[in-house]
Amino acid sequence: MTNFSTHKETKMRTIIRGPSWWRHPRWTAAAVATAVVIIASVFEPAAADPQTNLLNKGCSQYNATNVSDFYMNLNATFADIRSQIASEGKRFATAQQARTSDPVYVMAQCRNYMSTADCTACFDAAVALIRNCSGANGARVIYDGCFLRYESNGFYDQTTLPGNVGICSNRTASSASAFDSAVQGLVADLKAATPRITGFFAAVKREVVAGGSITVYAVAQCAETVSESGCRDCLTVAYGNLQSCPPDAEGRAVDAGCFLRYSDTAFFSNNQTTNIAPFLGGGSSNNNKAIIGGVVGGGGSLLLILGLILWYKLSRKAKKALRGNILGATELQGPVTFSYKDLKSATNDFSEENKLGEGGFGDVYKGTLKNGNIVAVKKLAIGSSRAKADFASEVTLISNVHHRNILRLLGCCSKGPELLLVYDCMTNGSLDKFLYGERRGVLNWKQRFDIIFGTAKGLAYLHEQFHVCIIHRDIKPSNILLDDSLQPKIADFGLARLLPQDQSHLSTRFAGTLGYTAPEYAIHGQLSEKVDTYSFGVVVLEIISGRRCNDMIVEPVTEYLLEQAWKLYENDMHMNLVDETLDSNEYTEEEMKKVIEIALMCTQSPASSRPTMSEVVVLLVTKHSTDLARPTRPTFIDNDKRVRGDTSASAGSSTSHATASFTEFTGR
Numbered sequence: 001m002t003n004f005s006t007h008k009e010t011k012m013r014t015i016i017r018g019p020s021w022w023r024h025p026r027w028t029a030a031a032v033a034t035a036v037v038i039i040a041s042v043f044e045p046a047a048a049d050p051q052t053n054l055l056n057k058g059c060s061q062y063n064a065t066n067v068s069d070f071y072m073n074l075n076a077t078f079a080d081i082r083s084q085i086a087s088e089g090k091r092f093a094t095a096q097q098a099r100t101s102d103p104v105y106v107m108a109q110c111r112n113y114m115s116t117a118d119c120t121a122c123f124d125a126a127v128a129l130i131r132n133c134s135g136a137n138g139a140r141v142i143y144d145g146c147f148l149r150y151e152s153n154g155f156y157d158q159t160t161l162p163g164n165v166g167i168c169s170n171r172t173a174s175s176a177s178a179f180d181s182a183v184q185g186l187v188a189d190l191k192a193a194t195p196r197i198t199g200f201f202a203a204v205k206r207e208v209v210a211g212g213s214i215t216v217y218a219v220a221q222c223a224e225t226v227s228e229s230g231c232r233d234c235l236t237v238a239y240g241n242l243q244s245c246p247p248d249a250e251g252r253a254v255d256a257g258c259f260l261r262y263s264d265t266a267f268f269s270n271n272q273t274t275n276i277a278p279f280l281g282g283g284s285s286n287n288n289k290a291i292i293g294g295v296v297g298g299g300g301s302l303l304l305i306l307g308l309i310l311w312y313k314l315s316r317k318a319k320k321a322l323r324g325n326i327l328g329a330t331e332l333q334g335p336v337t338f339s340y341k342d343l344k345s346a347t348n349d350f351s352e353e354n355k356l357g358e359g360g361f362g363d364v365y366k367g368t369l370k371n372g373n374i375v376a377v378k379k380l381a382i383g384s385s386r387a388k389a390d391f392a393s394e395v396t397l398i399s400n401v402h403h404r405n406i407l408r409l410l411g412c413c414s415k416g417p418e419l420l421l422v423y424d425c426m427t428n429g430s431l432d433k434f435l436y437g438e439r440r441g442v443l444n445w446k447q448r449f450d451i452i453f454g455t456a457k458g459l460a461y462l463h464e465q466f467h468v469c470i471i472h473r474d475i476k477p478s479n480i481l482l483d484d485s486l487q488p489k490i491a492d493f494g495l496a497r498l499l500p501q502d503q504s505h506l507s508t509r510f511a512g513t514l515g516y517t518a519p520e521y522a523i524h525g526q527l528s529e530k531v532d533t534y535s536f537g538v539v540v541l542e543i544i545s546g547r548r549c550n551d552m553i554v555e556p557v558t559e560y561l562l563e564q565a566w567k568l569y570e571n572d573m574h575m576n577l578v579d580e581t582l583d584s585n586e587y588t589e590e591e592m593k594k595v596i597e598i599a600l601m602c603t604q605s606p607a608s609s610r611p612t613m614s615e616v617v618v619l620l621v622t623k624h625s626t627d628l629a630r631p632t633r634p635t636f637i638d639n640d641k642r643v644r645g646d647t648s649a650s651a652g653s654s655t656s657h658a659t660a661s662f663t664e665f666t667g668r
């Protein structure tokens, strides 16, 4: 059985290696740009209100291992952030100390309407309160005026997490029904506009009744390190959480990556309002109910559906959930439990018509829940009693993985005759269809690069940023799903652990996909996260070439994709690999060569010579390929497991052993 305290132990000894994906140059640029905007508006008198009304607080249940190291890191990061706020006038700051056994990542944000003095005072109050979590390795404090959070791993791109919640006041506003509809309209506008505004902040006010006797004030804000779509996802959930508040006079919604608040009382000064009109492209929101109806009816917005699911979930859980319990990656939540009967009827008794596909771990069915939400239900083809016993703890772990490039597990069902998992339904299906299936040729180069980049980020998260290292072991295009905007979501992670041991490697199950399987794993069962790096490299070659790795090219010589790619590379003919359906105006030769070389680096042997996935993320955004070390040729392996080429390499220097083949969740 998985034991989380054991995972914690191993995790705590982790030293984060190499640069992390969140030091993405684009974000740095965005942060600088926003800082400039903020500095321009800093110099104004303090209203002397740090707004330290506490909305949410939580301490991780895990403690740091080396307390002196931990406090050194915590103090250094807090001091760094305080100087960014007090001296540089920032309203958003991050800082991290990741070099020792107890890494600390911190994020702090003030509402932009706060003066520098108020923001600093709010931050100081948050620091004082968060220190009461003693040695907890993660904690957060959310005030009206600011929030502060630290974790032992990178979390800067998190948007919405379990624990997101709406907080309503008990006071009812006057002119209740007019107030209600004014709030609905204003908050919907904020939700639409804020993700498009540089800095992700907007403060607005709107008269409820003419003459200004009743006015509604509202703000929305996202962490500056999330993407525009991440901000939108988060505010969509926050918006759902606020739905039940009006006509209460005040409402707030808190989440990991955003904040939403409205009130009938001014809480920022008049000159701090944002003109959001230019950011409200499309229709007016006065009629937002009609817009929602249209979007859902058109099946257009999974995000909205996700929001509604969360809202539904939260409203069903009623007020039992302890506020302040979650919102931190360091605390694991149990999965939502669905009833077998509901899932059976949602999928039309698991009918053939509802079948979306057959995965390595069982069949997948499209389901329509009673509330109209569309989900994907996976029927696990794992019946052993051990699997059943492990199911609960594994699913708890999986359902706590939140990353925009990883398919979200909505819940599970273990009470019926089968073990069922419920996921977001991705209407665009899997990547293989786009590479060599019915939708071949649809993806342009930018979309393909985004898929490569997103998949790398998702894997880096699973390997290095989650509590425990999750090795996927079966990365291939059919396990990479595409959302509405063709962004990748990695599916089927973490399930390998439920397989009986004798199937974990070297089984017939792998015969068909051996092309993605690292040789040291296929032959010797040596498992490490570099097994995923290898598969990722092969998938990148497929994305570039539009060719299946297992298809042989017969002319001029018999070879599989990987061999062909290496030969072309060695003869400096990389560009011959590129899919003919790609428009050559969409990419530069240099860029394409760089990505091909990164893919080849990922397929090297021994495993230790392959980059980690966070290194891959950095390489992908690095401008020039000249810095790349020249990759060394790997072991080639046929489907019949005949080894060719450099056989010595297969011994590898990986630290894993055959006996470790059942420990995908390894300490690092």
Ligand SMILES: *[C@@H]1O[C@H](CO)[C@@H](O)[C@H](O)[C@H]1NC(C)=O
Binding pocket: 066, 068, 069, 100
């Ligand atoms: C904590 O780490 C420091 C240096 O990183 C080391 O000197 C010290 O012995 C460690 N303390 C414990 C209790 O492990």
Ligand SMILES: *[C@@H]1O[C@H](CO)[C@@H](O)[C@H](O)[C@H]1NC(C)=O
Binding pocket: 068, 071, 072, 075
């Ligand atoms: C960290 O700061 C706190 C509060 O200022 C102080 O009590 C503690 O001694 C500091 N710890 C280290 C290791 O610097």
Ligand SMILES: *[C@@H]1O[C@H](CO)[C@@H](O)[C@H](O)[C@H]1NC(C)=O
Binding pocket: 128, 129, 132
């Ligand atoms: C921290 O906890 C102590 C004891 O429980 C309490 O007296 C103190 O007021 C708390 N500090 C803050 C800032 O809440």
Ligand SMILES: *[C@@H]1O[C@H](CO)[C@@H](O)[C@H](O)[C@H]1NC(C)=O
Binding pocket: 044, 045, 269, 270, 271, 272
């Ligand atoms: C904004 O309004 C506040 C009071 O409402 C005032 O003190 C301040 O000077 C104003 N700031 C600017 C830049 O006009």
